[in-house]
Amino acid sequence: MAAQSYSELLGKLSYQRVKDSPTVKYYTNWNLFDERINIGQAYITEPLPKPLSELNIHATMGAGETVVFSRHDVLLAGIMKAKDLPPYASLKPFKLLRRTESKITALHAERWNSGVYVNFPPSTIIRDPVVVASLSGEGYIGHHVLVEVGRGAEARLVLLDYSGRWEGLKTLVAEIRLEEAAKLELIRIVIHGPGSPVYSHTVAHLAGGAELEVKTLALGGAMTHLRDDYVLAGELGKVHTAVSLISLPGTRLDTITNAAHLAPRTSSRITVRGAVMGDGYLVHRGVARVVGEARWSATSIDSYINVFSDRGSGYAVPMLEIQTGDVEEARHSAAVASLSDDQLFYLQSRGLTRQDVEALLARSILEYSGAAEAAGLEPATLLALGESLFG
Amino acid sequence: MTIKLRDKILPEKGVEELLGYAVPTKTTVELRGRISRSLVEEISRIKKEPDWMRRLRLRSLELFEKLPMPNWLRGIEELDLEELTHYVKPEAGIAERWEDVPEEIRKYYERLGIPELEQRFLSGLSAQFESETVYSSVKKKLSEMGVIMLPMEEAVKRYPDLVKKYFLRVFPASDHKFAALHAALWSGGVFVYVPPGVRVEEPLEAFFLIGRAMEGQFEHTLIVADEGSFIHFIEGCAAPMYKGYSFHDGMVELYAHKGATIKFTTLQNWSKNVINFNNKRGIAEEGARIDWIEGSIGSRITYVYPSTILRGRGASTRSMVVSVVKGPYLKDTGSKVIHVAPDTRSRIINKSISVDGGINIYRGLVKVLRGARNAHAHVECDSLILDSKSMAFTYPHNQVDEPTATVTHEATTGRLGEEQLFYMMSRGLSEDEAKSLIVLGFLDEIMAELPFEFANVLNRVIQLEFKKLGGLG
Numbered sequence: 001m002a003a004q005s006y007s008e009l010l011g012k013l014s015y016q017r018v019k020d021s022p023t024v025k026y027y028t029n030w031n032l033f034d035e036r037i038n039i040g041q042a043y044i045t046e047p048l049p050k051p052l053s054e055l056n057i058h059a060t061m062g063a064g065e066t067v068v069f070s071r072h073d074v075l076l077a078g079i080m081k082a083k084d085l086p087p088y089a090s091l092k093p094f095k096l097l098r099r100t101e102s103k104i105t106a107l108h109a110e111r112w113n114s115g116v117y118v119n120f121p122p123s124t125i126i127r128d129p130v131v132v133a134s135l136s137g138e139g140y141i142g143h144h145v146l147v148e149v150g151r152g153a154e155a156r157l158v159l160l161d162y163s164g165r166w167e168g169l170k171t172l173v174a175e176i177r178l179e180e181a182a183k184l185e186l187i188r189i190v191i192h193g194p195g196s197p198v199y200s201h202t203v204a205h206l207a208g209g210a211e212l213e214v215k216t217l218a219l220g221g222a223m224t225h226l227r228d229d230y231v232l233a234g235e236l237g238k239v240h241t242a243v244s245l246i247s248l249p250g251t252r253l254d255t256i257t258n259a260a261h262l263a264p265r266t267s268s269r270i271t272v273r274g275a276v277m278g279d280g281y282l283v284h285r286g287v288a289r290v291v292g293e294a295r296w297s298a299t300s301i302d303s304y305i306n307v308f309s310d311r312g313s314g315y316a317v318p319m320l321e322i323q324t325g326d327v328e329e330a331r332h333s334a335a336v337a338s339l340s341d342d343q344l345f346y347l348q349s350r351g352l353t354r355q356d357v358e359a360l361l362a363r364s365i366l367e368y369s370g371a372a373e374a375a376g377l378e379p380a381t382l383l384a385l386g387e388s389l390f391g
Numbered sequence: 392m393t394i395k396l397r398d399k400i401l402p403e404k405g406v407e408e409l410l411g412y413a414v415p416t417k418t419t420v421e422l423r424g425r426i427s428r429s430l431v432e433e434i435s436r437i438k439k440e441p442d443w444m445r446r447l448r449l450r451s452l453e454l455f456e457k458l459p460m461p462n463w464l465r466g467i468e469e470l471d472l473e474e475l476t477h478y479v480k481p482e483a484g485i486a487e488r489w490e491d492v493p494e495e496i497r498k499y500y501e502r503l504g505i506p507e508l509e510q511r512f513l514s515g516l517s518a519q520f521e522s523e524t525v526y527s528s529v530k531k532k533l534s535e536m537g538v539i540m541l542p543m544e545e546a547v548k549r550y551p552d553l554v555k556k557y558f559l560r561v562f563p564a565s566d567h568k569f570a571a572l573h574a575a576l577w578s579g580g581v582f583v584y585v586p587p588g589v590r591v592e593e594p595l596e597a598f599f600l601i602g603r604a605m606e607g608q609f610e611h612t613l614i615v616a617d618e619g620s621f622i623h624f625i626e627g628c629a630a631p632m633y634k635g636y637s638f639h640d641g642m643v644e645l646y647a648h649k650g651a652t653i654k655f656t657t658l659q660n661w662s663k664n665v666i667n668f669n670n671k672r673g674i675a676e677e678g679a680r681i682d683w684i685e686g687s688i689g690s691r692i693t694y695v696y697p698s699t700i701l702r703g704r705g706a707s708t709r710s711m712v713v714s715v716v717k718g719p720y721l722k723d724t725g726s727k728v729i730h731v732a733p734d735t736r737s738r739i740i741n742k743s744i745s746v747d748g749g750i751n752i753y754r755g756l757v758k759v760l761r762g763a764r765n766a767h768a769h770v771e772c773d774s775l776i777l778d779s780k781s782m783a784f785t786y787p788h789n790q791v792d793e794p795t796a797t798v799t800h801e802a803t804t805g806r807l808g809e810e811q812l813f814y815m816m817s818r819g820l821s822e823d824e825a826k827s828l829i830v831l832g833f834l835d836e837i838m839a840e841l842p843f844e845f846a847n848v849l850n851r852v853i854q855l856e857f858k859k860l861g862g863l864g
Contacts, residue, residue: 276794292779307794310761320785322804325745325776330804336791337798 006110010037013103027283027315028254032197032223033104036169041113042137046166051381052189055160058130059116061145063137066114074130074155075119079144089117091148096175096203096231104199104225108171112142118157122150122179129156129187129375136163136170136196145174149182149210156185158375161200163221164193164389174202178210180234186214187374191382192221193389194250201227208234208263214241217371217379219386220253220282227256232266232294240269244369245305246362246383247312249278250390257286257301261294265328268298273368274305275361276312285317290327298329305336306365308358416495416602417482418521423605425473428452431575434478438544438578441551451564451574458568465752466692466721470666475607475638477576479521485542486526496520496602503629505598512842513625514593515540519610520600522578529595537586540595543611546582554582557615561644561700562672569668573609573640580610580641585620585651594623594656594842601628601665604635612643616651616679623654625845629689630662636691638666645673647681649703654682656841658849661690663720669695677703683710683726684840686849691720696754698727701735701763711740711837713849716749716781725754725786730766730796739770742834745781752784759796766793772802775833777826 015030045062047053059076060067066078077086085092099109116132134143149155163170178184192198198221204212218226230239239259247253259268268288276282288299305314316334339357347357363380366372372379420437422430431452435445483493489506500506500518509516515529517540524542533540539550546554564574581597601608616622630637639661647653653673661667667690673681683697699708710726728737743751757768774783789798807829815825831838831850838846 295779305791307791310794312794313790313792315791316789316798316800317787318800318802319787320774320783320802320804322774322776322784323782324779325781325806326779327776327804327806332785332800332802334787334789334800335798336789337796338794340797 006106009100009106010103013100013106015103017102027285028225029223029252033169033199036140036197037107039140039169041111042139042141042168045135045137046164048133048135048162049164049385051377051385052133052160052162052191055131055158055376057133057160059132060135061114061116061133061143062135063141064114066116068116071130073124073126075121076130077117079115079117079146080113085117089119089146089148091146091175091177093144093146093175096177096205097173097201104171105173105201108142108173108199111140112144112171112173115144115146117146118148120149120153120155123152124150125154126156129158131158131160133160133162134172136166137168138166139168141168142171145172147174147176149176149178149184151179152181154183156187158187158189161188161190163196163198166195168196170196170198172198172200176202176204178204178206178212180207181209182207183211184213185374186212187371188214188216189371189375189377189382190216190218190224190226191386192219192224194222196221197223199225203229203231204239205231205233206237206239209236210234211237212239214239215369215371215374216241216243217366217369217382218243218253218255219246219248219382220251220280222251224251224253226253228258230259230268232259232261232268233263235263235265237263237266241271242369243272244366244371245272245274245282245284246366246386247274247276247280247282248386248390249280252281254283255285257284259288259299261288261290261297261299263293264295264297266294266297270301272303273365274314275365276305276307276309276314277362278309279311280309281313283315283317285319287319287321288330288332289321290323290330292324295324295326296328300329301332303332303334306361307336307338308362416520417493418479419482420478420480421476422478423476426452426455426477426572426575430477434576434578437480440547443551443555444547447559448575451571454564455568455571455575458571461567464694465723467666469636470638472572475605477607478578479606480523481520481525483525485524487528489526492526496525499600499602499631500598509596512593513596514591515595517542517581517597519579519597521602521606522608524579533591536589538589538591539582539584541582543577543580543582543613553584553615554613557613557644557646561646561674562642562670569640570642570670573611573642573670576607576609577611577642578609580612583614583622583624585616585622587617588619590621591623594625596625596627599626599628599641601630601637601639604637604664607638607640610641612641614644614653614655615646616648616653618648619650621652623656625656625658627658627660629660630665636664636666638668640668642670643672645681647673647675647679649676650678652680654684656684656845657686658845659685659687659689659693663689663691663718665690667693667695669693671695672698672700673708674700674702675706675708678705679703680706681708684837685712687712687714687722687724693722693724696725696727698729699737700729700731701737702731704732705734706732707736709738711840712742713834713837714741714743714751716744716751717746719748721750721752723752723754725756727756728758728768730759730763730768733762733764733766735763735766737768740836741772742837743774743783744777744830744833745774745783746777748780750782750784753786755787756790757788757798758790759793759798761792763793764795766796768796768798770800772800773833774804775830776804776806
C-alpha cells in the first residue's frame, strides 16, 4: 500500500460501520485511537512485569523483532512481514480478517511491526502450552499472531497481552485456523495500563469437528477494545469461551465476542462474568449469527456484569441473528446488577462485611474463566498488578 | 354474542381481503412532490393554524433537511418521499354520526365492524381517512367528566395553551429525520386530555385508514392523563389493497402525570402495501404508569419502538409487543425504557413469529441513568421461526450507569418443539391444529392483556395469517 493510498484509505474508512441506530452508540472511545493514529513507531519495549515475566515465554513481541525460543514439538517463527513466513505456512496475514474492515484494521495492516507464526503439526498432542507475549512501548506498536492447528492436533496456547504505563497506541491481531478435528485451548491474559489505547482482535476459523476453548481474563486499560470473532465453518465445529472481565477505576473496557455459524450442527457457548470497580466502564457485546445453511446449530450467550461502585457503568448487549427455523438452541441472557440489599443483609447476618462480600464476588469473577489458573498464575496477583498500573 | 360479533368484525378473510381493492374517493386538496417550505406553509394555511404551529412546522422542516437518513434502516430503498402525496383532504368534513360519513368511506369502516365496536365497547371514537378525521364522537358521560377528545387540528385551535405544553415535547422533532418529517407534515390524529382523578374505564379508540397508493399519512396522537387519572386508548389501522405502496409516519406522545395510568393498545393491520414508521414515546411522572400493548400484524415494513421515560420516583412501564411476519416482509420493532428516577420499574415482553420468509428484528434499549436508585428492569424476548427460510434478529442494549439498579434480560429463538407437537398429537389433535395452538399459546401472555373483544380480534387475525396451520376458531 503506497503512503498516499494508505492515507486515502484511512480517510475513507470508519472505526465502526453502524453508529446511529436508535440504540447503538460508540461503546469504544475511538477518539483516543484517532488522536494517536499518526504517532511514531515505538523503538523501545516496555518491560514485562512480574509475575508475567516469570512464565516460560516462547515468543516475545515488542518494539523490535520477535524473540523466539524454539521448541522441538511446535513450529515457531518470528515474522516482520508476510515474506518472513516459513515456506510450509499456509495461513498468511489477513487471510481471515479483511484489511479494510475498519480504520483500525487498515492501520494495523499498514504499520504492524512484529509477529509470530505458530504451527501445531497434524495429529500431535501438546500439553505444555506455547506461551506468546505481546508487549507495548512508547509510540505505536502492532503485533500479528498467526496460529495453525493441524488436522487432529491437540494444543494449548497462552497469549499474554500486556500494555503498561508508557504512552502509545497498540494493535494486536491474532488469526487462528483449526483444521478438521483439531483442538485448541487458548488462554489469554490481558492486562492493560493507562498508557495506550489497545485494539486487540482475534479471529478463529474452525473446520469440521474442530473444537476451540477460550479462557480469557482481561483487566482493561485506558481504552481497551477486545474483540473475538469465531467462524464455525465446518460441520460439528464447537467453540466454548469463558471470559472474566474486570474494569478497574479509570479504565474503559469494550469486549465483543461474536460467533458465526456457517455449517450444520455447530455449537457456540459464550459466558461472561464482569466486575466494575470505581468509575470503571465495562461493556460486553456479542453477536451469535446462525445462517440458513447452519441447520441444527446451537448457540448461547450469557453475560453478567456486577457494578460495585456508585460511579461505575456496566453495559450488556447480547445479540442473536438467526436465519433459519431449524435451530437446535438459540438463546441469550444478560444481567447488569449490583449486590441487592437482601443478599447483602443475608451475608452480613453471617458475619461478612460489605467489603468482604465485594472482595469475594470480585475474586469469583476473576477466577470464573479459569484463564489465570490455566496459565499457571495467581488471579489475585494479576489483579494487584492491574491495580498497581493505575495506582 | 361475542363470537357473533367477532365473526362479523372478522369473517374468514384477512383484513386486506375484507377491505378489498381501493375505491376512488372524492378529495378537495392533494399536495404532492418536493417537501418544501411552500408545501408546509400550504398545509398550515389549509388548516387555518395559529402562527406558533406554522413556525413549529417550519423549524421541523429545517431539521428534516439537515438530519441524515438513518443508516441502520433496512429495506426502505424503494421509499421515494418526493413521489408521495403528502396531504390528502377528503371532501367530507368531520361527522359526528356515521350516516353523515360519505358511503364509499363509511363502507371501509363498516366492513371492519368499527361502528359496532364503538357502540358496544368504546367511550369515544375518532376515524381518520387519508390526512383528515372524518368521524369523531365521544360519549356524553365523558364530556361531562371534563374529558377532551378532539381531532388534533381542533385541539390546536381550541386549547392552544394545553396543546403547546406537550406537543413535540415528549418526542422532539430533532430525534431523527422521520420524526422531523412527521412534525413538518403532520395532519390528523387525536388529542385526549383526562382531568385529575377521572377514570375512563371504557376505552377510547382512533382508527386510521389509508385509502390509496403513493400517499403519506402523518397523524399525531397526544394523550395527557392528569394526576391520578386512568385511560385506555386503542389505535387501529388498516388499508385496502392497491398497487404501489404508501407511507405511514405517525407519532404518539403520552404524558402521564403523578399517579396517572395510560394504557395504549395498538392493533396494526396495514395492508402489505404500507411502509409503516411509527414514533411512540411516553413520559411517566411520579408513581405514574404507562403500558404499551402492540399487536403488529400487517404492513410491508414496520419500524416501531414504543418508548417510556420514567421521570418520576416510583413510575413504571410495561411494553408488550407481538410481531407477526408472514411472507417476504420485515418488522423492525423493539421497546425502550429510560430510567431517570429512583424506584422505577419496567418490563418488556416481546414475542415475534416469522414464517414464509418473514424477518423480525427486535431492537431494544434499557437505559438506567445515574441516580435512578433501585431501578428494576426485566426484558423477555422470544422469537419463533416456523420454517427454514424465515429469520429473527435480536439486538438488545442494556446500559446501566446506576449501581443499585438491576437489569435482567432473557431471550430465546426457536422453532416449534417436536416434543410439544408429539404430545399434542398423541392427544388426538392434527399436526396443523397442534401447531396453531402452540402459536397462540406462545402469544397468550400478551393476549391476556387485551380487552376481551380485541383479544378475539387479534386472535382471529393471527389465525387467518396462519390458517394453513390449522382451522382453529
